[in-house]
Amino acid sequence: MVEKAREWKYGAHRVRIEPPDIAVATFEGPITMDDVKRTSEIYKEVFTVLGPYYILAEIGRSQIEAAGRRYLSENNRSEWFKGCVYVGADIVQQTFGKAISLAMLFTGKSSFETTFVKTLDDARAWVQQNRARSQRKAG
Numbered sequence: 001m002v003e004k005a006r007e008w009k010y011g012a013h014r015v016r017i018e019p020p021d022i023a024v025a026t027f028e029g030p031i032t033m034d035d036v037k038r039t040s041e042i043y044k045e046v047f048t049v050l051g052p053y054y055i056l057a058e059i060g061r062s063q064i065e066a067a068g069r070r071y072l073s074e075n076n077r078s079e080w081f082k083g084c085v086y087v088g089a090d091i092v093q094q095t096f097g098k099a100i101s102l103a104m105l106f107t108g109k110s111s112f113e114t115t116f117v118k119t120l121d122d123a124r125a126w127v128q129q130n131r132a133r134s135q136r137k138a139g
Helices: 033-050 066-075 091-107 120-138
Strands: 006-010 013-018 022-031 053-064 081-087 113-117
Touching: 006 033, 013 033, 022 033, 022 120, 033 053, 033 066, 053 091, 053 120, 066 091, 081 091, 081 120, 091 113, 113 120
Parallel strands: 022 053, 053 081, 081 113
Antiparallel strands: 006 013, 013 022
8 A cells, every 4th residue: 555644743742654664653751641542543543544564663752651551552453563663762661662562462463573773764774674574585
């Protein structure tokens, strides 16, 4: 599927589509439960538009409570994602990011890779490498 660039803004956060198969989510400051629910709705909507996609989540300047992490792990689906790249995560955020991904894998129908990088450019480079690996596997 081909989709033009599209963006959602809510509070201090935003999600934007970068065709053909990337969504960039940028989080600033506290992530409330309402923000978490909206994020999950948007992630699902992006999946209905693009099919499986790469999520690049800039989380280095944000914080999320345990209830929000639990909500994400219970309501996001692994089949929505080709890969999840956390940008700018500290060690605590990395731990929680892995836990969320692992929970989605246990409840989902497909697997995806989760990785952590320092910059958005690094995230885009990882996506290119992941695409190349996937194409080699597909033959």
